Amino acid sequence: MKKLIIINGTMGVGKSTVSEIVADKLVPSIYLDGDWCWKMNPWVFSEENKAMVTDNITYLLNAYLANSSFRYLVFCxxxxxxxxxxxxxxxxxxxxxxxKFSLICSRETLREHFAKDVQNGIRTMDALEKSYERMELYQKLATQKINVSHLSAEQAAYKIIDRIGK
Known part of the structure; x- marks a missing residue:
């Protein structure tokens, strides 16, 4: 049976990096990052675009679920x-x-992740406050929590792989 692995977390926690490692280790797999469906210029957060992005994500996930080539679907x-x-x-x-997994971390770790992302041109520090504000929301979700404060991305990925029982 196929395994749909959803990895979420606040901006900058390491979802994309961890998800990519999970998908690389689980074969045959597909990796979908929900952010890819928001790659628009200019970025416009509207009800119309929200609906379109959700439709695109569900379309892709359904296509991957229907495709016999994949056993593992990693979505972040x-x-x-x-x-x-x-x-x-x-x-x-x-x-x-x-x-369903939520990556969580300390405020200090999140700041460190953001600083690295800024150095690599991935994001700006402007979004850090918004990311801080959302941190507590992940504690309330019906997900398995993985605290990445003292883990490398690879260590976090292996925790996920262990929990799904490859």
């Missing part, structure tokens, strides 16, 4: 509210085992 996105999970999951078809 901020997903800071249970209602967003529900909206996406309610539109998926087929049989799959669902695994």
């Amino acid at each position: 996105w901020v997903l800071h509210r249970e209602s967003i999970f529900d909206q996406i999951l309610s539109q998926l078809h087929g049989d799959f085992e669902l695994y």
